[in-house]
Every structure is written in structure tokens, then in C-alpha cells.
Amino acid sequence: MDAETEGLPPLQSETTNNVIDWKARRKILKSQPSTVATRRQQAVCVRRAHKIYGTKKNPNVILDGLNMTVPKGTIYGLLGASGCGKTTLLSCIVGRRRLNSGEIWVLGGRPGSKGSGVPGPRIGYMPQEIALYGEFTIRETLIYFGWIYGMSTDDVDEKTDFLLKMLQLPNASRFVKNLSGGQQRRMSLAAALIHEPELLILDEPTVGVDPVLRQTIWDYLVEITKFGRTTVIITTHYIDETRQAHMIGLMRGGKFLAEESPDDLLRKYQAESLEDVFLKLSVMQNMGKRRRSSIAKEVIESMQLPGMANPALDLSHDDDHGEISGEFGDNISMSSRGPDLASPPIIHAPPLPPDDEPEYSCWDYLSILKKNHMKALIWKNFLWMWRNVGVMAFIIGLPVAQIILFCLAIGHDPTGLKIAVTNHELSEAQLNQQHCPIYRGCNYTMLSCRYLEFLKNRSVIIQYYGTEDEAAEVVRRGKAWGAISFSHNYTESLVDRTDFGQNVPDSILEFAAMNVNLDMSNQQIGTLLYRDIQYAYADFIENILKDCQLNPAIGHIPITWNEPIYGDAIPNFTNFAAAGVQLTIIFFLSVALTSGAMLIERNEGILERCLVSGITGVEILCGHVVTQFLVMCFQTTLVLIFSFSVFELTIRGELLWVVLLVLETGFCGMTFGFVISCAVDNERSATYMALGSFLPLILLCGIIWPIEGMHPLLKAPALFLPLTKSTESLRSILQRGWSINNPNVYFGFISTGIWILIFLTISILLLKFKKG
Template identity: 65%
Template sequence: MDAETEGLPPNNTIVEVTSTETDLATRRRLFKTQPSTLAARRQQAVCVRRAHKMYGNSKNPNVVLDGLNMTVPKGCIYGLLGASGCGKTTLLSCIVGRRRLNSGEIWVLGGRPGSRGSGVPGPRIGYMPQEVALYGEFTLRETLIYFGTIAAMARSDIDDRTEFLLKFLNLPNGSRQVKNLSGGQQRRMSLAVVLLHEPELLILDEPTVGVDPVLRQSIWDHLVDITKTGNTTVIITTHYIDECAQAHVIGLLRGGRMLAEEAPTFLRQQYNASSLEEVFLKLSVLQNMGRRRRSSIAQEIVEQVQVPAISNPALDMSDEHNTADISGEFGDNISMNSAIRDPITAAEMPASPLPNDKEPPATLMQYLDVISSHHMRALVWKNYLWMLRNVGIMMFIVALPVVQIILFCYAIGHDPTGLKLAVANGELSEQMAIDQFCPVFPGCNQTYLSCRYLDMLKKNKSMEVKFFQNEEAANAEVRRGNAWGSLVFDKNYTNSLNERVESGRYADNATIDSSDVNVRLDMSNQQISTLLYRDLQYTFFDFVEDILRDCELNPKIGRIPVDWERPIYGTRNPNFTDFAAPGVILTIIFFLSVAITSGAMLIERNEGMLERCLVAGITGPEILFSQVLSQFTVVILQMTFVLIVGFGFFDLTNEGSMWLVIALCLLNGLCGMCFGFVIACAVDTERTATYVAMGSFLPIVMLCGIIWPIEGMYPALQFITVFLPLTKPTECLRSILQRGWGFSEPSVHNGFISISLWVLVFLVLSILFLKFKKG
């Protein structure tokens, strides 16, 4: 069948219509179906009716599409022209199903974008966005393998198409990384990804920007060639207006409305213009003439541009034709195609709405069938390849929690040492105080007992003692911040202490007062002052028992009448490290998982890769589960090193099952990953994600019982802490490590249940954000 019979241009020629008859034949082929029936509209590649899209709120709306109508026949090249900001990219995003209209309808390849079985988004379309949207660390061949696998292409077909596209688009060797290409080469590589699987509908957003003119013409020749069979349709936007003379149909878009939708030569003939740019100018003037409020710029243009007589009633801007249109819902722009007209006779046809073709309710199996094996294979391969190409980053990510647990074990929970005490000992002579000499007599010897007590204080508690001649000097040392407390002994301290012990209840007040050690502490630091308060008393008990033992008396005589038996759980002298370790371990694993996943997702989205993959047919659950599979490897490595360092090297207390500890840490890492997904899907920038992560870090650390018992919090906060993700898991891990409890204990299995529920909540939120967070 020849080209004239099919209404297609001859081979390797620009679509140029040289006569009215030929132009009409082309238009009849492209618009051969009436758009008033469902079957007819499904024969169009793209059908848009009364499309409204705006951003912002109703008080200050930013209208991007204003009642737009658009028809793209199958098997043609449709050139979409318009200035920056006129709504081209938004319209294309709506066509591929990545944005939703505020009102209006869109049909693509016979179905509604996003409906089940439509293939849109999916393999039936190829979308080239304005940004490069490729992984810079991947080679050209790896990039094409990735997108070919998404499209379910055989490996041999991918290799064949790769060789053809690299040669056709004049790209370097396939082993070159994308980040090492020039800007023009990256654009051509982005085009190669779109052409790879030969989709039914190609949507190219400015594909020839920065491309050599010869190569640009070669690309256009290829687009003309692939549309000859009628099986491929191309929608292309470009800044080069006259370049679209090679398109079968062009749509002139301005201010969110379509000025015209015709064959290029027909427009030039109709408006007696030598170029499409001149046609665009005249149509823009006509649009401005239909507005109530003309700008001064529009008036100057109208005076300079000769507007031809209007032969198409659709373009009549007179007041009597457009009084209703002027008072449009979203402003005073006039839609050039507010009425649908026959492309041959220009007769007005009713713009009936797209038929109501509601989808049948989805079955359970259709809801579950959201994960494709070849999609998962491509995504997981891509994620691991990215990790291999960023070894330095991955080593830092794995090593960071190890550094943090080391810092925690070395810095937190140990008793302070080297604490300075100022001592005014009245039992010492002035010279002995100057020489810092305090004699100690071991055994059952009641001489200089103050020195014996101070010696035990220095040996057992590693405190530093400095002697002063009087109480005022010792207190002054504390006031200057050079000591944490002052101890004052009376000059008759030893005799008075012996008398007090011997006389017991009969000791007089003077003896009791002179046998006391007067202590004044710097209480500005609670931890240090509390430890000093404890150690000064415990050392005195040890001091008394040591003397009694040396004198062959029962040391219990010197103890308080309370017998402290072996604790049921824990040790006699618990340390803060064991208390805080469970919460710190979970916090490290949780928030590093948040950082890893949110960072990876945001990099993909901000570079355009996430959008490109979603248009290619990747679903939200597939992206999330592929990230879980790949990032979980990192979480396992992090958790392994943290546990080895914490329990192997620093010997943290563990009285329970290590398997329960491992299982809880894995669930905790998974929960952190899912929270990272929520952050990445909910926000738009790395800065906002950082703010959200930091904003959630402090409340979780403070309210989940990690650094302070929940029982010590305000009652309202105690209720809130129950619903935080790390509260129950921290109690669970503390019960395993300190008490040795098993899974049957409520405190343990409640922790597992709580964190599992949070995993499900975060996963559901992530999927919902991916599905519904569209512009």
C-alpha cells in the first residue's frame, strides 16, 4: 500500500504538505474518527477533554491548564509547542499518569492512565523528562540493561538494541559511565532509554536540546520512520518551533489553553505565515484580543501584527462569540478550542464528555498482584550495583554505628574518677597540712582514723584529696570550682569517734558533733554530686567494717540494720551503661536505617529516577520491597558489628537469649527503614528530610525510656510514650539483657508486637504517599 493511500509521508522525508489537497488527505487520515463515541476515542493515542490543573489554594490559585482539549491520533508525530511555564510538562505528567487533573478527563491508548490493564504508566509508553534522570555511576550499557529488564525484554534483545542506539545516537563506548558524559550526550542517553523497548507512545520532553543539528535531523528522521506503520505515536515538545514543521500535527499551547491543533502547513496557509513562529504570534495576539483586560504589551503587538481574516469559527474572538468564555472560572483567558470542530470542515461538533467507563471493583488477587518478578529483579540489581559503585560511602555507613557504640561504651556509664576534694583535717598539724601528709596506721589501731578513712577514699574511689589548714580555705577552694566538695574533721575526731562507739546512747552532744565528718558538696552537677554522696557514705561503711574486722569484731556491728541480699536481677552496684545500652543500641540501628533509606529514596526522586521508574511501570510496593531487600543487607552488617563490639569487646551484660536480641534488632532496623521511606515519600528535599529526622530523634530519645525511666516522667507523657516506636522495644531488650526473660514474658513479646505494628504502619503510609502524592 503506497504512502498516499495510507495518508503517510514518503520514506525519509519531512512531513511537508505542499498543496491543499494533500494537506486535507493527511488531516482526514489523522482525524478519521469522530470523537463523540467511546470506540472512536479509543482509536486516538491521547484524548484530553476540559482539563483543569492548578496549584496553590483557592484564594491564590496558579492555573496551569485551563479547560484544555487535546487529541493525538495514533501513528503520528504530535509537536507540542509553547513557552516555558505554559503547562507542557504538567500536561505530559498528567498524560503519563503521574499527576492528577483537578477536573477533566484523559484517555491514553484506549484507557485511563493508572487504570488496571491500561499499561499507563507502564511498558506501553516511553517518557523522556526534561532532566537527565539517570544514575551517574552506571555505565551506558548497565543503564539500558536496567530499563530493558523493567520492560521485560530478553537479554539478547537488549544487547541488540543497545548496539543500535549507541551507534544511532552517536554515543561513546557502552562502558563509559553516565556521569562522565557531556550534557548533550546525557540527553541523548536519556532518549536511548525511551527508544529501547519500542513503546506504542513516545513522550519526549525537549529531546533535542543541546544536540548537534545533523544529529537532530537524524532523530527526527527516525521518529518519522517509526510512525509510518501507525503502531507508534510520538508526542514531542521542543524550543525549536520550526523544527516541528516535520510533525504531522502540532498543538500550540499558551497560558494553559490550546491555541490550535492542526497540520503545520495548514496553519501556515491559513494564517498566511512564512513560519510556525509567526503563526504562534498571530494566534497569541488573537487570544489577547479576546481578553477583557489587555496589557500594554498586548496592545503594542496588536498594532504591529497584521491578523488575517478569521476563516475558522473556533478562532473568532469577537465579543458576541466569547462573552461567556471571558468570564471563565479561572480567569480571563480564552480557549481557542473550547468547541471541538471537524478538522476538515471546521464545523462545530458537540464536545460530549468522555463516556463513563468505570472499572469493575478490583478482586483480592488483583490487589495482591502488585509485584512483578522482572521489576524486582531489575530494582534489586540496580540497588546492589549502586552500592558496589559507592564503596566508600557504604563503608562509612557500615562503620558509623560501630564508631557510635564504641564512643558510647567508652564515654557513658562509667564512674567519674579524679574527683578533687578539699579537706580541712584538724587532727593534722600546720606543717603536715602544708606537706600534704596524713599518716595511716593499719590494724586494730585507733590513731589518726581520719587519715585511714581518707586513704580508703583515695584507693577505692580514685579521688584526689588536697589538705587545707582550715575550713574557710577548703570551702573557698570549692567556690572557685577547683574541688567538688569539702570535708572537715574536728581536731578530736579520732577520740570522739572512739568515745561515740564505746558510749553508744550515752555519748554527749559535743562528742557526737566532733565525731561527724562535715561535708559540703558542689551540687551543680547532679551526676557527680550524687556519686560523691554515695561513695562518701559507702566508703565510711567500709572504713568502719575494716576496723572492726581488724579488731576481730563482727563487721555487722558497724552496718545499718538492713541486710542487702543478692539482687534478683542485676548486680549489687548497677551501672548506667547497662541501663542505657538497650535503648542506645536500638536508637543507633533505628536512626541510621532512617538516614540510609530516606537518603537513597530522595536521591532517586530529586534526580528524576524515581519518577522515571514509576512511569515505566514500577509500582510503589515494588520500590519499597526492593529497597528493603537491598538496604536490609546494610542493616544486617551494621547490627552485626554493633552487637559484636558491644557484647564481644565491651562485654555488655546479657542474661538472655542472643537470638532474641538479634531478632529484635533486625525488626528495629526494618522499622527504621520503613520510617525513612515515609519521610522520603512525604517530603521533597534532603533538607526537609533532615529536619524531620532530627525533629523525631530527640522526642524518641527523651520519651522512650532510653536515658531516663518512664516512671519518672509527667503522667501525660507516660501515656504518650506507649505509642512511640522505641518504647516497648527498649523495655523488651532491657528485659532480655538484664533479666534474662524469654519470649513468653509479656514485656518481651509486647516489644516484638509493637515494633511489628509500626513496620506495617510505616509501610502502608509509604505506599499511600507514593500512590497519592501527585501534583
């Protein structure tokens, strides 16, 4: 006993450590006078019980007191009610779950240890789920599993013919999804039998199978175990069909009630069927617990339990009660006085093998990819794509559609913008006719109309109004984006302003200026009009000076704009955003593609079945990487062709680095998709997670707005996001023409590579440990 339990009242069996023992200790303590010591000891009992069984909010799966021995070359029937732990125990046997304590040895080694073959080809596993690809034919399904187990195609075909006849399956060219429910169960059994494993684990293989075929299956199981070649562990709902098993283990509540041959159980418990044996053992397990109904009393009194001709039952006890539930009876609470009479039999298991494992070379640990596994996985992935050609065409064509929409919709100057103009130089007749006369040459007449002509050339629509208030009201009602007004002596004042020079009076300055009121609610349109109004005025002055044979430079502001070092003289937002949009399209489509493929396999049980067959998480990821990478190459090629050849986006750097960076970013998206599929349990959660990451990456990675314009608290985190450095790197290649030797470029490659390693590591760890 440890220091924490020192002083606690002892139990009849100090070797046990289950929750009932700790409850019993607590009950003894509650009957004693309440002191600090007893209260502390009661708390210890509660903590120990919670540690073993968990709380109501956080229950643990418990297999308590199990001592299971399966002799080689036998059929072992594992029976019990739903939820008693049968499937959990099988998961431990095949190495997909880990024990908190205890030992499991399968075929001479610990499940999951190097070289044990468990999980691996030494085991044939049929789960409760169908766990098959519906788009594959019967033959293709068996070829896939046969290749995993190292069989040749000829061997698979030979064994396929035999299994089709024995299991009464239709033609091998039938698709699995077109089979009936019973046929799919038999097809799942065939996949477990294809390679003649040493240990065959079947989780309810005969559900939905007619009695004649059920007997055929049992005859085959008896045949393959006859000479000790194969050992079978089988669970089933049909209890009495296990009469042909060599050994039966009856489970209830995570414990073994008995582990003997069927004949010994029937003889020992004087029962006509195995169902009666289980019911009697369940009643014996509940002896000493409270009985809450007269039905339970009748059930118990009607039984002739061995060693209990007239069981004395006490109905007044308030102890914790147990239940008989599940397939073998209604929920019946019962109890009796006295100790638990149905304890598991003492099984003397053979000695465990030594703890020392064989030594392996470094090459054994480095060779994590098996040729036959990769062949099967890659073939399976490509076959799935071929069978879903419509889906694949959509996946490949979607990025093309997105880049076309981007190039057609984003970055172009708005056209057809309406401006309300009040020109007091016009007569009433000219105003009514919406006509503003234009005089060419060196002619200082109606200069307001001459200026408006240059403004119209910038795709602006001019509408004339009589007063400034009318024009302003049009803008307020959203019918125009701005209002411009000219005074009645605008032309004379503009000429006088030039003639007077530095002595021009303020009144002339006022009349020589046009008044502009813009709707700046839309920044892009407001900024564009602000620019065009000024550019049109510069063009207007330059035209007059040329017509009057004067130097046009006189009308320019004293700033000389040379050719920009990088980029265009008039920036194009399409070119600015193109880098980030291209990377975002490839990244998130890769996320959707890989996460969807992995989740389909997980939810249908295919992933679990593959892991039990010996395929590792690394191999599964690599198989998806190979196939999805080829799809991504098609996507990338089409996106770049439409971007630079069809829509002629700017590219000043080397195309090679553009292609490599886009592919690396797509690969990063694939690994992020692996993380999502391993972290969540269904497509809805994966969609939420992908969408939840989409907007932050768009906003924070400098794709639509420079990082320099962000809040200071966001700048530092934004630099470490997956698309930030790669976007800046691609933008430097496209707009600046930089090569890989520039830090701004190669930092993008390095950052993306680091994220790939992070996502791959997380994915592998989740695949390895999430199932426990």
C-alpha cells in the same frame, strides 16, 4: 443551572465554565443597581472563578477546554510557551496526574487502570530532566530500563549498539556523569527508545542537540511511525522542526489554539513559519482585551489575520488584558473590541471506549510485585552501593564507631575527683608535708587518717588545708568537688562514742562526726561522692573491727542486702542505657540511609521516570527494603559483637531475641525514612525532620531516663512512641533474662510491628497521591 446561579444573567455560551465567563457575569452585575440579590450573585461569580482557577495565594493548574486527539501511528507535536501546561498535560497522559473533570483515554484504556499498561511498558517516556543515575555506565543504564520493560540482556545489548550509533553516543562503558550535557540528553532519549513502545512521549528531547543530529532523531521518529507501530507525542522549543510532524497542537494559557497538520496551519494562516502561526493565534486569542502599548498596536496592525483585513481596535476598553509571553515573544499586553476570534477548532474525536473494565481475579490484585521489576530495582540498588563503596563503608562503620564511643564514654565512675580536707588532728609540719600518718592493727590512733586512706582507694584525690574556710573556698572556685573536716579530738571522740554506747553525750557525738560539704551542681559526681564517702566509712569500721578481732557485722547498719533478683548489686548505667542506645543507633541510621536514597531519586527525576515505566510505589519500597535490610544486618552484627564480645555488656537473655528485636527496630527506622523522603522535597527538609524527631524520641522513650520519672502529661504519649516498648523489651531481655513469652518482651515486638505498618501505609499513600 443550579440553584446558586439561578437568576444570573446568561452568557452567549452557557456550556462553558471558565473564569472569563464568570468575570463577564460579574461585570454585568456590577453595572446593575446594587441590591442584596446582585451582591450575592457577584459573590457566586467570584467563588466559581476561584474554584476553577484558584486564588493568587493558591493557584491551580488548569487545562481548560482541551480536546486532544492523537491518531495512531503519527507524530504529534505539542507546542506552547513555558507554563502553558504542556508538561502537565503529559503527566495526565502517562497517569501521574489526575483530572478534576474530563476524560483521558490512552491506548484504549484510562491511564492508571488495571491492565491498561499506562503507566507501564506500553509507554516510552523522556522527561525534561536527565533522570538517570550518574554512577552507572551507558550499558548499565539501558540494561536497567530494559529489564524494567521485560527485555532480556541480549536484546538490550543488541538495541544498545543501534542506539549508540544513531544517537552518536560514546562507548557503552562510559559513565553517565562523565557525558556532556547534550550526550546526557541523548542518553535519556535512548532509555525511552530501548523497548520500542507503542506510545513514545518525549518532553523536549532535542534541547542542546546539534542540527545534524536533531534531523537524525526526527528521521528515526518518522521511520518508527511509518507503519503505525509507534505513536509519538513530542514537545520542543524548536517550533519549525515539527514541520515533519503529522499533527500539531498549539497551546497557550492551558488552552488549545489550534490542532491541525503543519501544512494546513501555514496555508490557513498565510504564514511562512509555524512561529508566525503561533503569534497570530496568540493575537487572535487576545482580541477583545485591553492593549497597553503602541508596540502591541503595531504588531496587530502589521498582521493579516484570516477574515480580518482591517481589524478595528478600540484602545479605550478597560477589560482584563492578556499577554503574549514566553519563547515566542516579549510580554505584550493587548486587547481589541469584539468577541474572541481565535477559538479552538472543533475536533470530532473518536468515540470513547466503554467504561466497563475487564474482570480480574483476586490473584491479579494480590500479585503486586513483578519479577522483572524487582530484579531491576534490587540490581540497581546493589550496583549503586558498589559504585559508592566509600559511602557504604562509612554507613556500615558509623554504628560501630558510635557504640564504641558509648561504651568508652558512658556509665563509668568518674576518677580523679578532688576533695579538700581539713584535719585538725594533724600537726603543722604534717600539714605542710601533706602527710597523714596511718597506724595499722587494733590501734586507735589518728583514725581520721586511716579513714581517708579508704577514701583514697576509691580514686579520690585528697588535698589538705589548714582551715575550713580555705577548703570551702577551694570548692567555691571549682578546684574541688567537696570539703571534709575533722575535729582536733576526732579519734578520742569516736572511741568514746563506742564506749559510752547509749549514754554518749552530745558533745562527743559532735566531735566524733566528720563534716562534709559537697558540690552537687553535677548530680552524677555529687551522688557518686555521697556514695563513696559512706562506703569508705563502712569499709573503715569493718577493717578496725576485724583487726580488733570483733564481729564486723557490729559496724553494719541493720539491713541485710541480698543478691538482687534482676540486675547487679551495684547498678551500671552503661547496661541500663545500652538497650536504648543500640536501638537508637540502628533506627536513626536506617532513617538516614533510606530517606537519602529515596530523595536522591526523587530530586533527580529518576523516581518519577520509574513510576511512569510501570514500577509501583510498593515495588520501589520493597526494592529498597531488600538492599537496605542487608546493610542493616551488617550494622546490627557489628554493633552486637562490639557490645557483648568486646565491651562485655550484660546479656542474660537469649541472643536470638536480641538480634530479631534490633533488626525489627531497624526495619521500623527504614519505613520512617520512607515517610520522610515521601513527605518532603529536599535533603535539607529531610535532615530537619529527622533531627527534629531524634531528640523527642531520645527524651521520651525511656532511653536515658525512666518513663516513671516523667511528668504525668508525658507518660501516656511516651508509651506509644516507636522506641518506647522496644527499649523496655530489649532491656528486659538483657537485664532480666526474660524470653518472648513474657508480655514485656513480646509487646515490644508487637508495638514495633504496628509502627512498621503505619509508616509503610503512609509512604505508599504519599507515593501514590502526592503528585496528584
